[in-house]
Amino acid sequence: MNRIDRLFGLVTLLQAQRYVPAERMAAQFGISVRTVYRDIRALDEQGIPVSFEAGRGYFLVPGYFLPPVSFSTEEASALLLLETLGATLADRSIQPLVTAALQKVRAVLRPPDQTRLAQLDHGMQLAIPEYQEQHTQYLAPMQGAIAKRQVLELTYRDKAGHQTRRRVEPIGLVFYNFAWQLVGWCQLRQAYREFRVSRVQHLTATGLPFTNPAPLSLTDYLASLKLPPAKKVGDRRNRLP
Numbered sequence: 001m002n003r004i005d006r007l008f009g010l011v012t013l014l015q016a017q018r019y020v021p022a023e024r025m026a027a028q029f030g031i032s033v034r035t036v037y038r039d040i041r042a043l044d045e046q047g048i049p050v051s052f053e054a055g056r057g058y059f060l061v062p063g064y065f066l067p068p069v070s071f072s073t074e075e076a077s078a079l080l081l082l083e084t085l086g087a088t089l090a091d092r093s094i095q096p097l098v099t100a101a102l103q104k105v106r107a108v109l110r111p112p113d114q115t116r117l118a119q120l121d122h123g124m125q126l127a128i129p130e131y132q133e134q135h136t137q138y139l140a141p142m143q144g145a146i147a148k149r150q151v152l153e154l155t156y157r158d159k160a161g162h163q164t165r166r167r168v169e170p171i172g173l174v175f176y177n178f179a180w181q182l183v184g185w186c187q188l189r190q191a192y193r194e195f196r197v198s199r200v201q202h203l204t205a206t207g208l209p210f211t212n213p214a215p216l217s218l219t220d221y222l223a224s225l226k227l228p229p230a231k232k233v234g235d236r237r238n239r240l241p
Contacts, residue, residue: 013062021057088126093140138203155202169210172218185212
């Protein structure tokens with residue numbers, strides 16, 4: 001990667017994250033921390049307002065945004081593959097969001113690249129087991145509650161067919177054995193539980209904050225189960241079942 005591409009990548013990274021430590025920039029772009037300092041200085045000289053907060057890292061001064069970014073054909077193709085995965089492995093609440101996001105990608109491509117992407121679109125299919133669950137529509141509101149640390153109220157039917165109403169403080173979603181599991185603190189059981197999303201009969205976002213003063217992270221919860229390791233998408237350091 002040449003320096004111009006790297007500087008643009010740094011700005012894109014700063015736009016995507018509220019704070020970014022120099023060490024993370026160095027790791028992501030394969031450069032030294034000293035080079036990061038020089039690049040930040042170069043951005044400042046070009047009028048891009050990058051500031052620093054001790055203990056957190058660098059950030060773009062609020063109010064500064066680049067025009068919409070463009071995508072290479074290879075990047076757009078990779079996103080198309082993600083759309084195929086999202087349309088197959090996610091539920092009805094996520095699928096239209098993935099499609100809408102990729103439409104924005106297509107909109108900034110040059111006409112010849114749009115044509116090539118359309119050709120590629122017809123050349124990818126994902127074969128999944130017949131028991132794959134796609135009929136639910138709760139993943140998006142569950143993600144929202146996880147991000148906001150707010151309580152979910154759900155009507156849940158267990159494997160035996162018994163139905164209960166639970167208030168859950170969600171800490172994460174896990175996908176394994178071709179099924180989504182919601183992990184959270186169950187106020188009824190006063191313990192962490194996993195809820196198979198396909199067994200949720202009704203879901204309400206209460207807007208109420210967590211009652212558990214020290215919720216576990218999803219990583220810590222999974223580590224406590226001592227499950228076989230598996231790579232977490234997008235993070236080489238963490239492992240999921």
